[in-house]
Amino acid sequence: MKIAIIGYGYWGPNLVRNFNKTPGCEVACIFDLNEKQLNRANKAFPDIKLVNNYDEILQDKSITAVAIATPVFTHFKLAKQAMMHDKHVLLEKPMTASVVEATELIEIAKNRGLVLMVDHTYLYTSAVEKIKEIIDSGEIGKIKYIDSTRINLGLFQTDVDVLWDLAPHDISICSFLMKEKPIAVQAVGVSHIDNDLENIAYLTLHYPGNRIAHFNCSWVSPVKIRQMLIGGDKKMIVFNDLETTEKLKIYDKGYNVIPESDRDKLLVDYRIGDIQIPKIPQSEALAGMAKDFVNSIETGNMPRSNYQSGLEVVTILEAATYSMKNKGTEVELTYANA
Amino acid sequence: MKIAIIGYGYWGPNLVRNFNKTPGCEVACIFDLNEKQLNRANKAFPDIKLVNNYDEILQDKSITAVAIATPVFTHFKLAKQAMMHDKHVLLEKPMTASVVEATELIEIAKNRGLVLMVDHTYLYTSAVEKIKEIIDSGEIGKIKYIDSTRINLGLFQTDVDVLWDLAPHDISICSFLMKEKPIAVQAVGVSHIDNDLENIAYLTLHYPGNRIAHFNCSWVSPVKIRQMLIGGDKKMIVFNDLETTEKLKIYDKGYNVIPESDRDKLLVDYRIGDIQIPKIPQSEALAGMAKDFVNSIETGNMPRSNYQSGLEVVTILEAATYSMKNKGTEVELTYANA
Amino acid sequence: MKIAIIGYGYWGPNLVRNFNKTPGCEVACIFDLNEKQLNRANKAFPDIKLVNNYDEILQDKSITAVAIATPVFTHFKLAKQAMMHDKHVLLEKPMTASVVEATELIEIAKNRGLVLMVDHTYLYTSAVEKIKEIIDSGEIGKIKYIDSTRINLGLFQTDVDVLWDLAPHDISICSFLMKEKPIAVQAVGVSHIDNDLENIAYLTLHYPGNRIAHFNCSWVSPVKIRQMLIGGDKKMIVFNDLETTEKLKIYDKGYNVIPESDRDKLLVDYRIGDIQIPKIPQSEALAGMAKDFVNSIETGNMPRSNYQSGLEVVTILEAATYSMKNKGTEVELTYANA
């Protein structure tokens, strides 16, 4: 199976490297409009063909799939064209710049029987896989809240704000871990430069039953933090992605509401037990993602990081932007059929 | 100068101990309605008189001041009675349960020439004093944002939610550090037990000029975090209150907007320099607070943690509660004259 | 049971407080030759009698026991006199300034049926008790090495070097945890001031079967470290005494020698599994020590931190001093009968 890599910026080289080592897959060519990027590609992968005319790829029948790693606003057009030429499509996150675009792409993929996948790489990390396994085992009970902090002195993007840049990680992880979708969203943020793209933003997701997820995203923090707390009613997990050997800690810690308590006394009983740090196998998440894409094309099975997940992320981001531009008003979420 | 300690719960013993060692001050008696608490007080301070009748204290002309450490909903009545009997008043945080109560107390204090002070203990910590000194020196430039995380598996209060319990620390610190007051507030939170008091809540303060403060408050975190980021446009400070010797780190880190940049390129230039960890003297904050109260009574000077700070905290909390109960709607802040 | 506290320096107040709250025990008086110390004692414990004449205590038949917290070189004389007057004796660590002194005290205690105990407080910490429990359960297998770092910018003692000051903690813990006694000792150290008392020193204990313990002791480290590694052949423990909630980590980590390996290949197979952080109950170690002393007097049972442990510590320290003053030569250990 031959794949074309579309866009050779920050993420492109990783895609080339990982698809090239995926069994049954070969990177046929790299596309970019920028000569400098193509030169970089040439140095790193002298054997791979370089292309600066997208049509050439569309017309090439030997190419089965494209992996698109270009700015978000170009995703829709590039993906649509590719699918119209019967190519399977992998899109970098976020999937598209709007829900309308995402739903149209999904429609096309369904009609033409093509794989349309979004690269939410985190879903293929050993840590997130382990968290999923722990949650599904029932060990931590029902999730009551998720609280994530994803901050550092990061590159100010020039086309998207900090939420569209960083929150797709958190949203796609929540989408993967939770059995339900959020019903409402709120966001506040500020921009400190005059392009009106927020560089600090806080996003809150409301789930049925008083459950909540909150994401703290910033490009202007002096310290780098990648920490997610997952509070179950039995146990709680702390996922610190900057740790090398202790990424996950499972706390046997929590409280129990005492049902028959009389109201003058404290209503809850606290519990503090052992902490467990499970071993997480070391593996490159992107390799798992590439394999899942290739496998989906071969078998027709839905990939883990599928278009539904992609659509959920875009739906939430679109609502978050609306909320952020409207004083943080709560926006109810409705999901397009997909 | 004789002082009476009103309420001998969690904080009472600390007040007794600190006022007793404040020069020019003596704890004359301890008041509590609960026999158990009085017994505890008797064991710890066998020489101090115990009282379970508030009127006895009000009538005692030898008592100059009262320090009130009872549940919030009792603050107004106890403080008002004390001032009507010409006693100076120290109130634990938060000052009162409402703005109306706070303004009435302030009115009385002004009319009668009494000291009315709120115990925002953090303002007397060496760390916050150092931060104030750094900010006032201009070293970090203009503050663009404050981001605080104050979470752990904490005691569920039965009379106030997590914001009224924890956020007074953050609000009073912001009030002390910032030259301006916030103009609007938003809050979201959830309650996981059926008394409707939120145990996780996020509070956002909006300041003029796109500046923001955000507080993450929780009683249900598996890990304890007490961290505040203060982002100046020159440098940034991280205040980690759980560190013993490295509470403050000053990062020479940030970005500069490049004015003449053409819009196709990145708009900002990044800067990463040294980190400074200033030495913070070890001292008990509460001793400084007690001394400030006694000094204010003696000199008539406004204490650092004064009723204006107390009123600002209550004003923001009241608005935050409104916001939290109304889907996080943004509430504009107006401050009573004080 | 009445007890006298001998010496009211750094540790004295803790002894008073803990013996006073031990059931069946009462601090009858505090002895010190220094007027200043007696004044301090008077302020803290106004109800306790102060004594500056040791004979007064010796002659007081109502006093059952003495707890001696004076400089090491005075331990022997004070303890001997007390036992000759039929008083049970608790000595601060290290027990005595020499093996000769220690064995004579032990002889007297045996002949007179008195309790002679040494305050190795660490043996009563929840962390060390937990480690002992884990080792005895067989979970970590046979201990292959112990490696301890106990360094900070500490007070230079004027009568003992850094090993006599800090290593008693490590030696007594090893003595408690290991089934065997060390057979040889080595030490190197340097003094940076002209009193010839080493302020940095490294102590190595050799156990039968190529097992080793090594202690890094320093008063001149910029950072404070209190970390002990315990390497078992099944699992390993890290004991970080500066952690509040994660003092112990049990690593399912190690290697297995592959018996039939051919010699051109690697001889060992590595294993990395989960990490467990057991919950450690919070308790004051000194209270446990005081209780054990009182209980030993009442029941005649050997206390945990007994004179054998005290003698082992002094035996090792005496040999370590010899080694340190003789170019780190290995000194074989022989233990006096006790």
Place this chain on the structure above:
Amino acid sequence: MKIAIIGYGYWGPNLVRNFNKTPGCEVACIFDLNEKQLNRANKAFPDIKLVNNYDEILQDKSITAVAIATPVFTHFKLAKQAMMHDKHVLLEKPMTASVVEATELIEIAKNRGLVLMVDHTYLYTSAVEKIKEIIDSGEIGKIKYIDSTRINLGLFQTDVDVLWDLAPHDISICSFLMKEKPIAVQAVGVSHIDNDLENIAYLTLHYPGNRIAHFNCSWVSPVKIRQMLIGGDKKMIVFNDLETTEKLKIYDKGYNVIPESDRDKLLVDYRIGDIQIPKIPQSEALAGMAKDFVNSIETGNMPRSNYQSGLEVVTILEAATYSMKNKGTEVELTYANA
């Protein structure tokens, strides 16, 4: 300038990559006796010639230099042959298996005017360069001690013990930082497998004037630590190589001996001030090493990591082995002329 890489094991690929990007230098061929390794090399560097006959390289007059990354016991023979064929030589650390070998190689290099360099990579790290700069500025005063911990669950080497594997890093750093050479050495260690190669070892270096360096080296620690304390009489440095952004901390911390103190009082006065974390530029140390080698060949200047440093390391290791096999006896150091 053409260079041949001798040995394509763990370190070989890094040498190829770095020499290939060094201006004025080109990797002409890769030598290994093991077919598997050559296949690995072929995959990674398809354009580079592979050789399994060392003589072919010796005879190739176009090859200016060889970089030897083979097991230690082969260093002498391979380097000698290369120099006899007038090739400059870079040797991986440790330089040789004995002082005799090292001095003979140095003799040859001198006689033939060839560069003989040892790859002590640490000397080219930004952190060590910064430490050197700080020490040379006089900021931390005279170094009183160095204390290094270099432990983790590491690969058991089959040809050298843990000291020969890990201590070259520490020794070469000390050699670079200190103005003097150590005058004596001591080492203790144990082997837990039956090949008699120590897997835990402690090495002590004695410098004139009661100054000391101590290295804790282990392949069997459950935790990875790479920490070096450098105690100056003015300030102290902590170098934590596992930190990403805070590798160096400079502590304004120490003590002053009070000269006129009367002997009943404490002899020292303590000082605790700010901590400074200097910015360390990010750079690949090996690139700097490669550049230094090429530059030395071109200019005839002595490289930083020169044969004197290599000889000092081997001299100390040889004495350490003797000490370790002789009960840790102190071994006086004499250095061959070089």
